[in-house]
Amino acid sequence: MKSWRKAVVGTQATVGEAIAAIENGSIQIALVLDERNRLLGVVTDGDIRRGLLRGISLTGLATDVMNRAPISAPSTLSRDERLHLMRQKSIKQLPLLDEGGHLVVVETLDELLEPRHYPNPxxxxxxxxxxxxxxxxxxxxxxxxxxxxxxxxxxxxxxxxxxxxxxxxxxxxxxxxxxxxxxxxxxxxxxxxxxxxxxxxxxxxxxxxxxxxxxxxxxxxxxxxxxxxxxxxxxxxxxxxxxxxxxxxxxxxxxxxxxxxxxxxxxxxxxxxxxxxxxxxxxxxxxxxxxxxxxxxxxxxxxxxxxxxxxxxxxxxxxxxxxxxxxxxxxxxxxxxxxxxxxxxxxxx
Missing domain, CATH: 3.90.550.10 (Spore Coat Polysaccharide Biosynthesis Protein SpsA; Chain A)
Structure with missing residues (x-):
């Protein structure tokens, strides 16, 4: 599982901190969570570039450039259903949430396509x-x-x-x-x-x-x-x-x-x-x-x-x-x- 937790930032994170989270998290997005671990939005490199073009500085808030309606899914969704959704929506990352909107894990397309090996009999x-x-x-x-x-x-x-x-x-x-x-x-x-x-x-x-x-x-x-x-x-x-x-x-x-x-x-x-x-x-x-x-x-x-x-x-x-x-x-x-x-x-x- 990729280090998605390193991609998490809070509501007061700056655009510069979001850039660092994208680089450190290895999932190509930053995840903006509130104090209760609820997903508020995601930030991509494209979001940041568009924000900079609008005049938002690196010290501005990441919430000003984030996508407030990212595609997510219930954590109970099966692996096949997650893969189908990601292909259908042409996305490479899928936040999985519990019933309260809290982030459970972030699935990536690369990981879903990797062959899995189970030691279970x-x-x-x-x-x-x-x-x-x-x-x-x-x-x-x-x-x-x-x-x-x-x-x-x-x-x-x-x-x-x-x-x-x-x-x-x-x-x-x-x-x-x-x-x-x-x-x-x-x-x-x-x-x-x-x-x-x-x-x-x-x-x-x-x-x-x-x-x-x-x-x-x-x-x-x-x-x-x-x-x-x-x-x-x-x-x-x-x-x-x-x-x-x-x-x-x-x-x-x-x-x-x-x-x-x-x-x-x-x-x-x-x-x-x-x-x-x-x-x-x-x-x-x-x-x-x-x-x-x-x-x-x-x-x-x-x-x-x-x-x-x-x-x-x-x-x-x-x-x-x-x-x-x-x-x-x-x-x-x-x-x-x-x-x-x-x-x-x-x-x-």
Whole structure:
């Protein structure tokens, strides 16, 4: 992170002091804050030059040349949204503010475009049978089904590595050798891949109990049958910005009812909603879990992730929710598999 704090000046700073802040701060702007750390404006080299042309001296106030309506954004904005905004507005610096207008950090375009590397482990759950896909998974584990010319699991691994995660675990059970033979130690994919072998089916979270010691850093966990463009780094950043023990990625699921839905009371009609669309958040099968979550999973005992998260909540822990708007498809049924084939090249190539 660039030294943006060196670019901060107060309301009584002179134009000369703003110039020094621009040079020392290394983000090409000076930030004018009030005594409560609220952003009042920014000063660029261009602002100063225009001010000097108007006759303002170097000893004049920086507030007289600053931009009083700079482009800023909420600190909760995701990394992808910040990058989109900066490109859309053709700006190289973006102050991020909390709800009270206080400056939290200054994002720069150069930093957003730099490749990020995360030491956090990623666990891909790939031990399921895929029974709903019938004959397709008779000889091939579902994560190894060909989608878009390569195994689904390979697309997940490549996405994870491309986003800066190189420490990968894959939980295996059904036809585990096919997965091991394809990925080996992960070096050909730019990663270090280790395997968590389930000798029996342990559900969507039982593999957590097979770790000898929980990792020190929060772990990203994803089901191995999901095709998505989610930014795992943004999900991890969101989790780290909370006090939650775990974070669940959720997806909005809508159902259109093609009839008039009625509500009644004591046998009498109250309201009629004509052909409504109902909406719920559903689990996207992607999580971030902290070290403390592992205590809720016993060695060799079958358990699913929703149960684990319910245990976290029951023990007074917090589970954050991260809505995703990116492409997401759970390949659990034949129609999902066909949809994945139809959309793959449009989404991923």
């Amino acid at each position: 990623v666990l891909i759950m790939a031990g399921g049978l895929g029974e709903r896909l019938g004959a397709l998974t008779r000889d091939v584990p579902k994560p190894m089904l060909n989608v878009g010319g390569r195994p689904l699991l390979e697309t997940i691994v490549r996405n994870v590595v491309q986003q800066g995660f190189g420490n990968i675990f894959i939980s295996v059970n059904y036809k585990a050798d096919m997965i091991r033979d394809h990925f080996a130690d992960g070096s050909s994919f730019g990663a270090n891949i280790q395997y968590v072998h389930e000798t029996e089916r342990l559900g969507t979270a039982g593999a957590l109990g097979l770790f000898p010691t929980p990792p020190d850093l929060p772990m990203v966990v994803t089901n191995g049958d999901i095709l998505t463009t989610i930014n795992y780094g943004s999900l991890l950043d969101f989790h780290n910005g909370t006090t939650a023990e775990a974070t669940m990625a959720v997806r909005e699921h809508k159902v259109h009812v093609p009839y008039g839905v009625v509500s009644t009371s004591e046998g009498f009609l109250q309201t009629i909603r004509e052909k409504p669309t109902e909406s719920w958040f559903v689990s996207a099968g992607i999580y971030v879990i902290g070290r403390s979550v592992f205590r809720h999973v016993e060695l060799g005992v079958r358990i699913d992730m929703p149960t684990v998260l319910e245990r976290v909540i029951a023990s007074k822990g917090l589970v954050a929710v991260y809505p995703i708007r990116e492409y997401w498809l759970d390949i659990g049924r034949m129609e999902d598999f066909e949809q994945a084939h139809a959309e793959f090249h449009e989404v991923f190539l």
